[in-house]
Amino acid sequence: MRLSGVLRETISQVQKLIKDDLNILKVDKYIVNVKAGMGGAGLARYDGVGGNGGDVYFVAKPNLAFSDIKKRLKSKMNIRADNGEAATKISLIGQHAKHQYFDVPIGIEVVNRENNSLISRCSKPFRRYLIARGGQGGYAKLNYKCVLFIYCSINFLFRGTKGDIFDVELHLKLRPNIGLLGFPNAGKSTLLKALVPEKSVKIADYAFTTVNPQVAFYKNETNNDGFNLEDPPYTLSVADLPGIIEGASKNRGRGYQFLKHLEYADIIVMVIDSQGFQLKNELDCPFRNALESVSLLNKEVELYDQRLARKPIVCVLNKVDALNEEKKKQINALALSLQSQKWIDNVSEELRPNTPMRFEHVVQLSAKSGKIKEFRKVLNIMKHHLHELKDVKEDPMESQNKRKVYI
Ligand SMILES: Nc1nc2c(ncn2[C@@H]2O[C@H](COP(=O)(O)OP(=O)(O)OP(=O)(O)O)[C@@H](O)[C@H]2O)c(=O)[nH]1
Numbered sequence: 013m014r015l016s017g018v019l020r021e022t023i024s025q026v027q028k029l030i031k032d033d034l035n036i037l038k039v040d041k042y043i044v045n046v047k048a049g050m051g052g053a054g055l056a057r058y059d060g061v062g063g064n065g066g067d068v069y070f071v072a073k074p075n076l077a078f079s080d081i082k083k084r085l086k087s088k089m090n091i092r093a094d095n096g097e098a099a100t101k102i103s104l105i106g107q108h109a110k111h112q113y114f115d116v117p118i119g120i121e122v123v124n125r126e127n128n129s130l131i132s133r134c135s136k137p138f139r140r141y142l143i144a145r146g147g148q149g150g151y152a153k154l155n156y157k158c159v160l161f162i163y164c165s166i167n168f169l170f171r172g173t174k175g176d177i178f179d180v181e182l183h184l185k186l187r188p189n190i191g192l193l194g195f196p197n198a199g200k201s202t203l204l205k206a207l208v209p210e211k212s213v214k215i216a217d218y219a220f221t222t223v224n225p226q227v228a229f230y231k232n233e234t235n236n237d238g239f240n241l242e243d244p245p246y247t248l249s250v251a252d253l254p255g256i257i258e259g260a261s262k263n264r265g266r267g268y269q270f271l272k273h274l275e276y277a278d279i280i281v282m283v284i285d286s287q288g289f290q291l292k293n294e295l296d297c298p299f300r301n302a303l304e305s306v307s308l309l310n311k312e313v314e315l316y317d318q319r320l321a322r323k324p325i326v327c328v329l330n331k332v333d334a335l336n337e338e339k340k341k342q343i344n345a346l347a348l349s350l351q352s353q354k355w356i357d358n359v360s361e362e363l364r365p366n367t368p369m370r371f372e373h374v375v376q377l378s379a380k381s382g383k384i385k386e387f388r389k390v391l392n393i394m395k396h397h398l399h400e401l402k403d404v405k406e407d408p409m410e411s412q413n414k415r416k417v418y419i
């Protein structure tokens with residue numbers, strides 16, 4: 013019995029380690045009931061004023077895991093602020109309740125479940141976002157509609173107003189520096205592995221190998237292919253997303269769930285299979301060449317949210333090792349045209365997006381070979397699009413020698 017207990021614990025610890033290492037995002041939505049405090053009762057006879065109920069705020073914090081929310085709420089999934097204090101004969105002004113501050117990871121979107129409206133985007137580190145407002149303390153002139161008289165021994169009490177109470181959905185949208193976008197099987201995970209070799213990444217020769225987004229951290233010093241090592245060290249978060257398919261902008265193939273993670277990405281890296289792509293070898297799944305793949309991905313992205321098509325973007329033409337000489341020439345020509353922005357003229361009308369992307373860089377590579385020097389150089393240049401993370405409490409002198417982390 014004892015041994016099996018130990019064994020079970022060891023297995024669960026190993027499983028946890030594996031899960032942490034994979035950094036895979038399985039859950040990206042929680043439902044939480046929030047209740048702001050009620051206003052304290054006022055004391056009519058002595059003109060006493062009740063204290064206000066506490067508000068509920070979310071505070072955006074870096075380095076918090078989404079799953080921590082559930083752990084900290086201990087599965088009750090509710091957040092409560094205290095009620096305001098009632099006025100008494102001794103203390104005619106009741107104390108305001110303390111506000112309730114709840115830390116959430118940066119990038120959380122808070123949606124009111126009742127009317128499906130967005131309450132807050134918790135996107136700025138260390139900022140407090142008001143989620144539910146506490147009720148007002150009761151007092152004589154408080155609007156009569158919301159005042160209730162309660163007869164309590166010989167004193168009349170003005171009841172304070174109720175605080176907000178509702179269910180909210182917390183949506184996690186990753187806030188990676190780099191979001192990998194592409195059709196299934198294009199080599200996104202292989203590229204992630206080339207960037208972060210120490211990470212365990214599932215790679216396979218079939219579509220939808222990656223079923224959940226995964227994040228890894230690329231450190232420029234891990235490069236061994238010899239470009240400017242004098243650059244100060246920095247870390248970039250890279251999100252490998254499951255492949256999207258045509259119709260993703262209409263949520264085909266759970267498209268929303270993946271495209272949403274590009275909303276906060278600083279840079280989008282579009283990974284294209286230079287050999288072209290066909291989801292299934294069937295008539296209703298047409299073969300798309302590399303140019304058509306670029307155009308269709310552009311289309312899906314802009315249909316989901318036009319602003320995404322205007323983000324800094326890099327196009328990676330992958331799998332060039334698998335091309336014959338003639339195909340190589342075609343891909344060279346494609347790379348040139350993608351850079352010149354004239355690429356859109358070569359796309360047939362029905363596949364043409366309205367907002368053609370402007371690729372800041374186009375890189376041809378073989379992610380499988382792991383030789384991605386050109387791509388690393390591009391990342392080095394592109395990092396000027398990133399915002400360095402600064403803790404408001406951080407000492408600027410002390411931070412000078414630290415590794416730079418971008419958010
Ligand atoms: N020849 C060649 N094959 C590659 C290259 N990069 C990836 N592949 C292969 O392409 C297949 C798909 O690679 P993945 O990295 O799993 O593709 P993905 O884009 O992550 O696919 P999904 O997770 O399904 O969206 C695997 O068999 C890889 O070995 C490359 O540069 N050259």
Ligand SMILES: [Mg+2]
Pocket residue numbers: 200201202214221222252253254255
């Ligand atoms: Mg993958």
